[in-house]
Amino acid sequence: MVPKFYQHALAMAFAINEINRNPKILPNVTLGFHICDSYSNARLTYRTTLNLLFKRQRFVPNYECDGQKNLQAVIGGLGSKTSFLMADILGLxxxxxxxxxxxxxxESHTSQHPFFYHMVPTEDRQYMGIIRLLQHFRWIWVGMFVADDESGERFVQLMETLFSQNGICSAFLKRIPPQPNLGNLDENIITVLLKLYEPLTNQKAMACIIYGESVSIAWLRTIIFLQDPENIEYWIYRKVWITTTxxxxxxxxxxxxxxxxMFEGAIAFMIHRNVHLEFGKFVQNVKPGWNERDGFLKDFWEQAFDCEFGETVPDSEKCIGEEKLPGLPGPVFDTHLTGHSSSIYNAIYALAHALHAVYSSRSRCKTMVENPDGFLQHLQSWQLHPFLRRLSFNNSEGETVSFNEKREIGGGFDVMNVVIFPNNSFQQVKIGRVVPGALEGDEVMIDWDRIxxxxxxxxxxPISVCNEYCHPGFQKKSKEGEKFxxxxxxxxxxxxxANQTDMDDCFKCPEDEYPNENKTRCLPKHVIFLSYEEPLGWGLALVALSxxxxxxxxxxxxxxxxDTPIVKANNRDLTYTLLTSLLLCFLSSLLFLGRPGKLxxxxxQPAFGIIFSVAISCVLAKTITVVVAFMATKPGSNMKKWLGRRTANCIVLSCSLGQAGICSVWLGTSPPFPAFDMQSLTEEIIQLCNGGIVIMFYLILSYLGFLSLLCFTLAFLARKLPDSFNEAKFITFSMVVFCSVWVSFVPTYLSTKGKQMVAVEVFSILASSAGLLICIFAPKIYIILLRPELNTKEQLRRWKKE
Incomplete structure (x- = not known):
């Protein structure tokens, strides 16, 4: 037997002793019990079950004779296999x-085992608790030691599914024997155990899950003993052991x-246990001979205290009977109720309350009054089921005990941290619990700092990963042929x-932010526009104003x-209009500087397009005037009627109205508005004017290009006409400058971003306007100011003769 499990028998005796002394439960009725050991053997389990049902020495199933046992209920074995073997007979x-x-x-199918009552919640409630524990500490490379049986296989299938769903991998999976016979280790068993040694020294998989029978821990400790009997290199076996219930x-x-x-610091999912102080006092009274019918006490005592009973045993090895159970280390015997013992305690009370309910429902019968024990003699065990299913009572801790529709006790599991002391005693400190019915992510509540x-x-x-974490700024890159x-x-x-450790993928910053140099965090983008405060802005503004x-x-x-000939010679009104439009051209460039607003x-763009159209129209009108004036001097020409202000005004007005029409359509359909361009530049947000329909802007430029090309063509053809103060040659130069500026503007404009784009357009406006001003009016100013003798009628007539 396993000495520690002797507590299960004591818990049963303790509970029945309490009930028999309690006048509120089954008064004047005495409960008895019988405990058998199945030795984890199927044949003995069947035989023992039949022995519970029928006469001890001779039994015939379904045949009653001299002393049928009054069996009301059975508490199955600790292992599920033993319980199912018993159910094959008890279920009948x-x-x-x-x-x-x-x-x-x-394993807990209600339909297959309709007479099972589970004093412990099914294991699946702890599985998500294990997953949340692994996720919290980011243990993604986890080893598993699993019992080599059907339950272990089912556990592996469920956990592998949960692992893959939650980004966790099993580093290794090792099978351990489910029912160890530690007293008889043959060569085959030792060979199997030694194969399990290498995973115990795996320095990457620091988190390991153990699933199996209650004594599976003993297998792992045996492996260490076989390889390192002196336990010299204990630090090699450091792990975070996660054990199931x-x-x-x-x-x-x-x-x-x-x-x-080696199991120091283990995190154990355990059955909730009662803190029953009276049990400790009860255990102190246990000693050899305390109960003559206790067939387990002698074996327990000899194994627990490493002594023997008998007359021929040497005094140094002899059990004196005065040894105290509270002095035993925890791995050998625990004086506090364990989770399994608490379940036995609750099971006894559940049966007692069900019997009491039956007793209360029949208390009016005369036979019950005369003979309180009589109802048990006539009660059939199957009659208890309706009362058990409706059962609800409070245990010694005030917790409600009742069965759900699956005949399971509700509740979760305790999460314990195992603290082992140098004298090999240990303490299990409760650090949390698994909460049944909790929302996803809240299944487990643990005080992490207490671990x-x-x-x-x-x-x-500890860290339990396949490789080092990827630091912020890096992302995972899968290895071919390896687990994820x-x-x-x-x-x-x-x-x-990547602003966190071990991220699967890097992610983009919000539109108004950009990555820092290390790519670990996002920095806010600066809003930029062509401001008056910066050198480029105030420089362009100064040029425009100048x-x-x-x-x-x-x-x-x-x-x-x-009134001088040089001013009169080429239509003063056109000259004044041209200069006024050039003045507005220079001033219109200021609209592009500063923070963009609605106005x-x-x-x-409309102001730029219309004003420039007026300027080019004036230049075109001047060119046409020169051509018409020359043609009018020929004999018999009727072109004189086209000379005069009306023709010039019509040219300026019609050409300007064409551009005004384009701008009106633009403003009427999709007017420009202030906007932010967050994509063009990496570290800056461009505050600009969104032009709406972009093609309208290029339509304006195209119209200006058409007028400029027409004007250049006419001026080029008329550049050598023999007319006084002929402006055609100067207009040709001005159009060359104008066209050169705007032809180079388009590719430059498209290849720049942000405030440089605005600066390009402002520079083009200023350069083309200055080209018109200088090429057309510099000669006139030169004559007016420096060569006034040329600005006379005589000089005009002399040039005409030439």
Whole structure:
């Protein structure tokens, strides 16, 4: 037997003793019990079950004779296999059977075992708790030691599915024998055990899950003993052991001298246990001879205290009977109720309350009054089921005990941290619990700061990964042929960041932010526009204002000398209009400077297009005037009627109206508006004017290009006409400059971003306007100011003769 499990028998005796002394439950009725050991053997399990039902020495199924046992219910074995073997027989007689060991989800089919009552929730409630634990500490490379049986296979299938759904990988999967016979280790068993040694020293998979029978811990400790008997290199075996509810930290008799230091800091999912102080007092009274019918006490005592009973035993090895159970280390015996013992305790009380309910429902019968024990003699065990299914009572801790529709006790599991002391005793500290019915992500509640780790980790939270984490700024890159938990780290591509450790993919920053140099975080983008405060802005503004003043001065100078031949020669009104439009051209460039607003965006392009159209129209009218004037001097020509202000005004007005029409359509359909361009530049947000329909802007430029080309063609043809103060040659030069500026503007404009794009357009406006001003009016100013002798009628007549 396993000494620690003797507590299960004591828990049963303790509970029945309490009930028999309690006048509120089954008054004047005495409950008895019988405990058998199945030795984990199917044949003995069947025989023992039949022995419980029928006469001890001779039994015939379904045949009553001299002393049929008054069996009302049975508590199954700790292992699920034993419980199912018993159910094969007990189910035939509809006898209630209580299970106090946890069952895998696929094992607890209500339809297959209709008379099972589960004192422990099914294991699936702890599975998500394990997943949340692994996720919290980011343990994604996890080893598994699983019992080599059907339950273990079912556990592996469920956990592998949960692993893949939650980004976790199994580093290895090792099978361990489900029912170890630690007293008889043959060569085959030793060979199997030694194959399990290498995973125990795996320094990557620091988190390991153990699933199996209650004594599976003993197998792992045996492996270490076979390889390292002196336990010299204990630090090699440092792990974070995660154990399931069926696992218990126990050392059977042959292993009693060993320690469990390798399991220090283990995190155990355990059945909720009662804190019953009276049980501790009850255990103190247990000693050899305390109950003559206790067939387990002698074996337990000899194994627990490593002594023997008998007259021929040497005094040094003899059991004196005065040994105390509270002095035993935890792996050998625990004086506090364990989770399994608590389940047995609750099962006894559940049966007692059900019997009491039956007793209360029949208390009016005369036979019941005369003979309170009589109802048990006539009660059939199957009659208890309706009362058990409706059962609800409060246990010693005030917790409600009742069965759901699947005949399972509700509730979750406790999460314990195992603290092992140098003297091989240990303490299980409750650090959390698995909450039944909780929302996704809240299935487990753990006080993470209370966890004590294996001393080999030096109080640092252990890491359990296939390779080092990818630092911020890097993303995972899968390795060919490896599990997805094994990967390389690749630098985030341009425009993306990874602000956490071990990210699957880098992600883009919000539109108004950009990655820093290390690609670990996003920085806010700066809003840019062509401001007056910066050198480029105030430089362009200064140039625009300077040329505006120069244009105004030229206009004033020509108006002052308006009666001179050089001013009169080429239509003064056109000259004044041209200079005024050039003045407005220079000033219109200021609309492009500063923070874009609704009004400035609305006026920028239309003002530029219309004003420039007026200027080019004036130049075109001047050119046509020169051509018509020359043709009118020929004998018999009727072109004189086209000379005069009306023709010039019509040319300027019609050409300007064409551009005004284009701008009106633009403003009427999709007017420009202030906007932010967040994509063009990496680290800056461009505040600009969104032109709406982009083709309208290029339509304006095309119209200006058409007028300029027409004007250039006519001026080029008329450049050598023998006319006084002929402006055609100067207009040709001005059109060459104008066309050169705007032809180079288009590719430059398209290849720049942000405020440089605005600066290109402003520069083009200023350059083309200055070209017209200088090429056309510089000669006139030169004559007016420096060569006034040429600005006379005589000089005009002499040039005409030439």
């Amino acid at each position: 007689y509809k006898i209630p059977q209580f299970t106090y060991g946890s069952l895998a989800p696929g 069926q696992i218990d930290f126990v050392l059977p008799g042959p292993q009693r001298p060993w320690d469990l230091q 004590v780790w294996h001393r080999g980790f030096n109080e640092v939270v 938990c094994c990967y390389d780290c690749a630098l985030c591509p341009a425009g993306r960041i 040329f505006s003043l120069i244009t105004a001065w030229v206009l004033g100078l020509l108006m002052k000398h308006k 400035s965006c609305l006026l920028q």
